[in-house]
Amino acid sequence: MAASAVFRREFPVKGGDFSKAGTVACRIKDLLKELGLDTQTVRRAAIASYEAEMNVIMYAWEGRMKLAVSPGKVRIVVDDRGPGIPDVNLAMTEGYSTATPEMRELGFGAGMGLPNIKKNSDGFQIESEVGRGTRLEIIINTNGHKP
Amino acid sequence: MITLKDIMTMVNGELLTPESVPEIECPKVFASDLMSDVLASAEPGSFLLTGLANPHVVSTCSVADVAAVVFVQGKRPDASVVGQARAKGLPLIATKMPMFEACSRIAVLFGVRGDGR
Numbered sequence: 001m002a003a004s005a006v007f008r009r010e011f012p013v014k015g016g017d018f019s020k021a022g023t024v025a026c027r028i029k030d031l032l033k034e035l036g037l038d039t040q041t042v043r044r045a046a047i048a049s050y051e052a053e054m055n056v057i058m059y060a061w062e063g064r065m066k067l068a069v070s071p072g073k074v075r076i077v078v079d080d081r082g083p084g085i086p087d088v089n090l091a092m093t094e095g096y097s098t099a100t101p102e103m104r105e106l107g108f109g110a111g112m113g114l115p116n117i118k119k120n121s122d123g124f125q126i127e128s129e130v131g132r133g134t135r136l137e138i139i140i141n142t143n144g145h146k147p
Numbered sequence: 148m149i150t151l152k153d154i155m156t157m158v159n160g161e162l163l164t165p166e167s168v169p170e171i172e173c174p175k176v177f178a179s180d181l182m183s184d185v186l187a188s189a190e191p192g193s194f195l196l197t198g199l200a201n202p203h204v205v206s207t208c209s210v211a212d213v214a215a216v217v218f219v220q221g222k223r224p225d226a227s228v229v230g231q232a233r234a235k236g237l238p239l240i241a242t243k244m245p246m247f248e249a250c251s252r253i254a255v256l257f258g259v260r261g262d263g264r
Contacts, residue, residue: 022206029210039191043212047186050210107182107199107207116187 007035007069013053015061015082018106024065025050035069041142044120045074048138051113052078058103059083060133078136085128149173149256151215151238154194157252158217160240163229167238171214178250182207189213196249200224205231219246
């Protein structure tokens, strides 16, 4: 990946900072649009990024989102420092959520985040360690449109 | 094709973003207070009907390519949210109608014209 990446950006995400929610996802969306990727790829990447960004804000202490665009592929890696996920398989179940009532009042925490990231990805990996944090790798193929 | 103006008329709505073009087409409608559902299920170009009026609605719509928002049940976003929407070119409508009535009226609009689902 390192050798073929033609475009990279990295963004910090602060846990608990709901006022900035969506900032990184919107930036990623704008960048991918500027790179000339097709609208479906841009939308899928934006949705996956937004769900991942919200997860960091809602559950972790801090995180970093790394975007790498190479010919034919968008790769987004999200690393957070946080409580981790005790049962990843359970967390991947649609509707399963540990969200607080406050998160739900904002319109999130319906237990759709991780499944929706997977749905919008062509490749998806998740690793989590309780007490340390979670790492997501999201790959989206760009339908043949080269950046 | 049904337009923003048609939707506004049907729900007795008030346009909160005066520069929005009334002729914007409304191909589909999605109704939910859950932004998670919008992200998971709303189709690009949809109009969103919601009772949620916080800044996350604008961010969600921007990410999911939602074309316009109708706030139901007398909910009104504050000035900063309206400003955020205007900056992103997202039309906002407010109506006092409850969600069900607003949906029902819009469904009739689609049904009468025969080009909705």
